[in-house]
Amino acid sequence: MNIFLQYTLLIYFLPLIAFGVQIFIGRRLPRQGDWVSIGAVLATLVLSIALFAGMLLDYNPNFKQNFSFTWLETANFKISMGFLVDNITIIMLLVVAIISSASHIFSLKYMEGDPRYSRYYAYLSLFTFSMNGIVLANGFMLLYMNWELVGLSSYLLIGFWFEKDSAANAGKKAFLTNRVGDIGFFIGIMLLFTAIGSFSYGDIFAGVAAGKITGTLLTLAGMGLFLGAVGKSAQFPLHIWLPDAMEGPTPVSALIHAATMVAAGVFMMVRVFPILSPDALIVIAYIGGFTAFFAATIAITRTDIKQVLAYSTVSQLGYMILAIGTGAYTAAFFHLVIHAMFKANLFYGAGSVIHGMHHALHELDDHKTDAQDMRNMGGIKSKMPVTYWAMIISSLAISGVPLFSGFLSKDAILAGTLALVNRTGAHYILLFFGFGAALITAFYMFRMIFLTFHNEPKKPKIFDLIKESPTAMLIPLVVLSVLSIFIFYTLPNFNPLSDQGWFTHLVEQHESLVPGHINPSVHEIEESLHHSHFPAMITSLIVAGLGLLLAWLMYFKKFISAEVWARRLKPLYNLSFNRYYIDELYDKIIYQPFLKLADWVAYLDWDVYDKYFINGIGRVTEWVAKIVGIADYEGLDQEIVDGFGRSTQRLGNSLKKLQTGKIQNYVLYAAFAIVILLIIQML
Amino acid sequence: MDTLQVYLILAAILFSLGMFAVITRRNAIAVLMGIELILNAANLNFIAFARFGGMNIGGHIFALFVIVLAAAEVAVALAIIINLYQNFNSINVDEAQQLKQ
Numbered sequence: 001m002n003i004f005l006q007y008t009l010l011i012y013f014l015p016l017i018a019f020g021v022q023i024f025i026g027r028r029l030p031r032q033g034d035w036v037s038i039g040a041v042l043a044t045l046v047l048s049i050a051l052f053a054g055m056l057l058d059y060n061p062n063f064k065q066n067f068s069f070t071w072l073e074t075a076n077f078k079i080s081m082g083f084l085v086d087n088i089t090i091i092m093l094l095v096v097a098i099i100s101s102a103s104h105i106f107s108l109k110y111m112e113g114d115p116r117y118s119r120y121y122a123y124l125s126l127f128t129f130s131m132n133g134i135v136l137a138n139g140f141m142l143l144y145m146n147w148e149l150v151g152l153s154s155y156l157l158i159g160f161w162f163e164k165d166s167a168a169n170a171g172k173k174a175f176l177t178n179r180v181g182d183i184g185f186f187i188g189i190m191l192l193f194t195a196i197g198s199f200s201y202g203d204i205f206a207g208v209a210a211g212k213i214t215g216t217l218l219t220l221a222g223m224g225l226f227l228g229a230v231g232k233s234a235q236f237p238l239h240i241w242l243p244d245a246m247e248g249p250t251p252v253s254a255l256i257h258a259a260t261m262v263a264a265g266v267f268m269m270v271r272v273f274p275i276l277s278p279d280a281l282i283v284i285a286y287i288g289g290f291t292a293f294f295a296a297t298i299a300i301t302r303t304d305i306k307q308v309l310a311y312s313t314v315s316q317l318g319y320m321i322l323a324i325g326t327g328a329y330t331a332a333f334f335h336l337v338i339h340a341m342f343k344a345n346l347f348y349g350a351g352s353v354i355h356g357m358h359h360a361l362h363e364l365d366d367h368k369t370d371a372q373d374m375r376n377m378g379g380i381k382s383k384m385p386v387t388y389w390a391m392i393i394s395s396l397a398i399s400g401v402p403l404f405s406g407f408l409s410k411d412a413i414l415a416g417t418l419a420l421v422n423r424t425g426a427h428y429i430l431l432f433f434g435f436g437a438a439l440i441t442a443f444y445m446f447r448m449i450f451l452t453f454h455n456e457p458k459k460p461k462i463f464d465l466i467k468e469s470p471t472a473m474l475i476p477l478v479v480l481s482v483l484s485i486f487i488f489y490t491l492p493n494f495n496p497l498s499d500q501g502w503f504t505h506l507v508e509q510h511e512s513l514v515p516g517h518i519n520p521s522v523h524e525i526e527e528s529l530h531h532s533h534f535p536a537m538i539t540s541l542i543v544a545g546l547g548l549l550l551a552w553l554m555y556f557k558k559f560i561s562a563e564v565w566a567r568r569l570k571p572l573y574n575l576s577f578n579r580y581y582i583d584e585l586y587d588k589i590i591y592q593p594f595l596k597l598a599d600w601v602a603y604l605d606w607d608v609y610d611k612y613f614i615n616g617i618g619r620v621t622e623w624v625a626k627i628v629g630i631a632d633y634e635g636l637d638q639e640i641v642d643g644f645g646r647s648t649q650r651l652g653n654s655l656k657k658l659q660t661g662k663i664q665n666y667v668l669y670a671a672f673a674i675v676i677l678l679i680i681q682m683l
Numbered sequence: 684m685d686t687l688q689v690y691l692i693l694a695a696i697l698f699s700l701g702m703f704a705v706i707t708r709r710n711a712i713a714v715l716m717g718i719e720l721i722l723n724a725a726n727l728n729f730i731a732f733a734r735f736g737g738m739n740i741g742g743h744i745f746a747l748f749v750i751v752l753a754a755a756e757v758a759v760a761l762a763i764i765i766n767l768y769q770n771f772n773s774i775n776v777d778e779a780q781q782l783k784q
Contacts, residue, residue, distance in 0.1 A: 661780035664714070668706045 004065045007047050008083045008136055011093060014040040015129035019122050026118030037121035038104045041097065041128055048097040051090045061508040063087055066138055066202065077197055084138030084201060087507055088333060092135045092267060095337050096260050098483075099344045100128045102476035103255035106348055109472045110251055110355055120160060120249070127153035127256060134264050139200035140189045143268065147185070147232070150261045151178050157256060158248040170244035177241040181231015188224020191217060192275075201271060208275045208513045218514060222280030225272055226287075233265030233317045236291040240583055243310040250351030253306060258313050258347050259340035266320040266336050273329045278516030282427070285325025285420070285518070289433035292318030294580070296440035300447070301566075301577040304372045305350045308448045312398065313343055315437055319413050322434060327519040328416025328529060330509045335409035338489070342397040342406055345480035349391035352469040352477065353377065353452060356384060360465035369462070374448065379457040383466045388453050390477040395449050397484040399442035400544045405484045408504070410438065412529075415536035419528035424517055435543050442547025450555035690731035698724035711764045711774040715757065722753045 018040035026033035055063065068082030083089075104124060111120050130153060133146030151174075159171025193199060195217065196207030207213065213221065229235070234242035245257045256262070269276075269284070276284070292315045299311035316339050323332035350372075357371035369376055381388045397406035417434045421427055457463035468474070482488070489503040509526070512519040519525070553559040566573045578584070658669070697720055704717025726746045733742025764774055771778050 662777060663779070664706050664708075664776060667702075671702060671706070 002065065002067070004051070004085050005067050005083070007051055008067075008085055011044045011047050011097075012083075012129065012132050012136055014043050015125040015132065019125040019129060022118055022122030022125060026122055029118070032118040032121075034104075034108065034117065034121050037125045038101075038108075040125060041100050041104050044093075044128065044132070045097040045101045048090070048094040051085075052094045055087060055090050055506075059506075061087070066200075068138060068200065071141065079141055080139065080198070080200060081142040082138045082200070083136045085136070088267075088270065089135055091333075091337060091506060093132065095340045096128065096131050096135060098479075099255055099259040099340055100124070100131070102344060102348065102480060103251040106254070106351065106473050106476045107249070107251045109470045110351055111249060116160070120157075123153055123156045123160070124252075124255070127157065127261070131260050131264070134267065138202070139198070140192070140204075141199040144186070144189060147228070147264065147268075148182070150256070150264060151175060151182070151232075154178075154245070154256050154261055157252040158245045160248055160252070164247065167247040170241075170247040174241040174245050177238050178231045181228050181238055184224045184226075185228025185231070186224075188221045188226075188228065191221040191224060195221075204272075205274055205513060214514075218275065219277045219279045222272075222276045223283065226269065226276075226280060226284050229265030229269050229321065230287065231265070232268075233262050233321065234314050235265075235287050235318060235321055236294055237582070239291060239295060239314045240586065242314055243307055243579075246304075246306040246310050250306065250347055250354060253310075254344040254347030254351065258309065259344040262313060262317055263320070263336045263340060266317060266324070266332055269321070269324045270329050270333045270336075273324060274510050274513045276324075276512070276519070277514045278518040281325050281327065281516075281518040283325070285322055285417075285427070285430055288318045288321025288323070288325050289417070289430045289437075290318070291315065292322055292437040293433040293440070294318075296437045296444065297576050298579050299444040300440060301573065302444075303374055304370070305353065305374050305377075305448060305452060306347075306372055308374075308444060309343070309346055309350055312346075312441065312445065315441060316343065316398070319410065319434070319437065322430065323413040323416050325518075326413075326416040326420040326430070327512075327525050328412065328419065328509075330504075330507050331409060331412035331416050333507055334504060335413055338397070338405045338409045338484075341480050341483040342394040342404075345390055345394040345477060345484060346398070348473070348476050348480065349387050349394065352384065352387040352473050353380060355469050355473065356380070356387075356466040357462065359467065360462045363465050364461060366462075369459070374451040376459050376462065377452045377457075378455050378459075379453070379463060380466060381453040383463070384453075384468045386468060386474050386477060390481040391449060391453070393481045393484050395445040399445055399548060400438055400540055401442075401548075402541070403486050405486055405489055408486060408489055411533070411537050411540055412504070414438065414540050415529050415532040416525075418532035418536045419525065420518065422532060423520070423524070423528050435539055438540050439543040439547040442544040443551045446548050446551035447555050450551060454556055687731055687735040690727060690735075694724045694727040694731065697721075697727060709775050709777050711767060711776050714776060715760050715764070718756070718760070719753060722749055722756075725749060 015037075018037045021029075021036045022033050026036070029036065063086055065085040066082065067085075068080045070078055071081045072079040104121070107120065107124070111117055114120060127150060130146045130149030134143055134150060137143035137146060155171045155175040158174050159168050162168040162171070189199070192204050192207075192213065195213035196204050198204060198207070208218065231238045242257060242262065246253055248257070295311045295314035295318060299308050299315065302308045302311060316335070320332040320335050320339070323329060323335060354371050357377070361367070361369055361371055393404065397404035400407045400410040414434050417430050421431055509522045511522055515521060550560075554562050554565075575581070658665075701717045701720025701722075701724060704720060705714050706717075708714050708717060726749050729738070729742040729746045729749070731742075732738040733740070733746075736742075738745075767776075767779055768774050
């Protein structure tokens with residue numbers, strides 16, 4: 001058997017086995033079986049590293065291994081499933097394995113003592129299994145199955161503390177919102193399948209290249225696929241579930257709702273990029289750009305530390321989608337990988353802070369204070385140095401500061417956007433979205449840092465009891481902080497302003513199968529990217545610096561009062577604070593009319609249909625039955641059936657009299673009868 | 684006077700008398716005697732047909748058979764009457780009404 005197939009089979013199924021063990025006998029194992037899940041995920045990490053090392057040692061940009069088996073065969077069509085291992089797969093497997101291992105290890109302490117500890121690890125394993133499935137799938141069939149499975153594990157983990165109503169509702173919301181996107185995704189897949197007759201990427205690409213599906217239909221198929229990504233990657237207007245998903249345990253937020261699952265949409269778009277038509281791409285670019293900017297403006301006014309990160313995730317995912325829309329899709333993938341590292345790190349940092357707050361609150365026996373509210377923090381830097389530095393590194397990375405990883409990918413995306421604008425001479429608003437979001441990102445990230453870690457503690461009593469988190473929680477922080485530093489991606493270039501390195505060349509951009517003004521040939525894209533790199537970098541540096549400076553002035557030096565500006569920009573502040581009233585809007589235009597419709601249908605069904613029609617039928621039946629009963633009993637039984645009996649009885653009684661028992665009478669009758677017969681004969 | 688009709692009328696009268704006796708008599712012996720009259724009416728008919736109707740010797744033979752049959756019948760009937768008497772302590776046929784039940 002091929003070594004790649006062996007590895008990928010192991011990577012795919014080890015977490016599934018761990019899930020099976022955990023869900024059935026986890027509670028009875030020593031330590032509630034957490035070592036089963038952790039062992040499985042560490043094994044996938046080792047295998048992924050081995051694959052990655054193999055890829056690096058013998059680098060081949062066109063490396064591709066495809067394993068396929070027939071899943072279903074009928075007279076008319078055949079459905080195959082299988083694994084596709086190429087460079088993107090291997091990098092993504094490594095990302096999933098790293099973040100998943102980090103989450104497993106982080107959870108050791110974070111989830112300690114939870115009543116459903118083993119169940120938690122079971123769900124984590126299920127998630128790792130399905131996420132690897134998305135990465136490994138060689139076609140839409142396996143992808144879609146695992147797509148739904150990650151949705152399920154996300155649902156289970158968001159609602160993990162389902163005793164809290166908010167958590168249960170958040171799980172439901174995530175699941176339902178994703179359904180909306182997944183329906184579009186399904187339609188997109190089916191459009192492609194109907195036209196081409198296969199689910200596998202290779203066949204679909206070949207089919208598109210052969211012109212089996214073109215024009216509007218292809219655009220619609222691309223939009224359908226994109227709608228799936230909109231749901232899963234929380235793009236506007238389906239972004240509403242992701243901030244609520246923060247109800248789940250923090251390591252879950254880091255793993256699923258920051259680094260891997262939400263990136264699945266981006267990953268899928270990277271995979272299918274060659275078949276996206278220019279019309280679809282421009283929609284994608286606008287949705288992504290708008291989401292990046294829009295979510296960033298909401299993040300400014302969040303007070304819950306995890307909410308800031310949630311909106312930041314939405315915003316960063318918007319960046320990736322923007323990059324896909326502008327044709328620089330390797331930049332999107334690059335940002336996906338790097339974002340996974342620093343955003344997971346930020347979540348672990350936040351988790352570490354929340355953990356510390358929880359312990360402090362627990363000791364104070366205070367159950368009212370919100371452990372996640374930044375207004376209860378402040379000055380924690382001195383108490384949690386490791387967490388602080390990890391958060392600082394990740395925040396610098398996400399803000400796009402040189403020397404940190406985010407600078408590379410963010411710059412690539414912004415350069416891609418600028419290149420698109422230069423190529424087409426239009427779509428300037430995308431630049432505004434991109435650079436505006438960069439400015440706001442730097443601002444809200446450092447607002448969070450300053451509010452949480454600097455200045456005077458706002459609740460000194462709590463502050464006194466805060467301790468640094470245990471080692472198991474610090475290991476992931478340290479590892480991921482290291483991975484957020486630029487040299488890991490730019491070796492052998494030591495120039496901090498360089499946008500080149502070994503990592504940026506790992507994934508080669510493929511030619512689009514349906515080129516147009518948005519996505520010309522790879523050569524043209526790279527040419528324009530090259531020209532746009534420098535201005536984009538300078539601008540992004542300026543805006544990031546501006547954002548950082550503003551945050552420093554406002555929240556560290558208190559030179560500018562945040563409250564005064566909030567009052568001055570009251571309408572804008574309100575919009576941001578209320579998340580643009582999107583939830584309220586959905587409530588008003590979707591939920592309430594729907595509830596009203598449901599009420600009305602219920603009224604129709606219960607009060608009209610049931611009461612009058614169904615009950616009416618019942619009453620009519622009852623009435624008919626009564627009449628039939630009367631007719632049957634009084635008429636048929638009493639008159640006919642009984643009457644028959646009675647008349648027979650009467651006849652019998654009258655005939656009885658003839659039978660006197662006297663032979664002589666009988667003889668007389670016989671004689672009479674003969675006489676009568678004789679008379680008849682004579683007549 | 685020596686014609687078939689005369690004999691047939693005589694036989695019919697005889698038969699009717701016998702029938703009347705059978706139907707009306709209460710005494711079982713009298714009923715039996717009525718039966719004898721009926722049988723003899725039949726005999727008379729047989730003889731008459733033997734003479735006038737071309738039955739020839741056949742009629743005589745039938746008449747002889749009927750006489751024998753009548754003798755046997757009397758033997759059986761008398762036995763029945765004796766049994767009747769033993770059961771009902773009477774030979775009154777009116778009282779023998781058990782066929783009714």
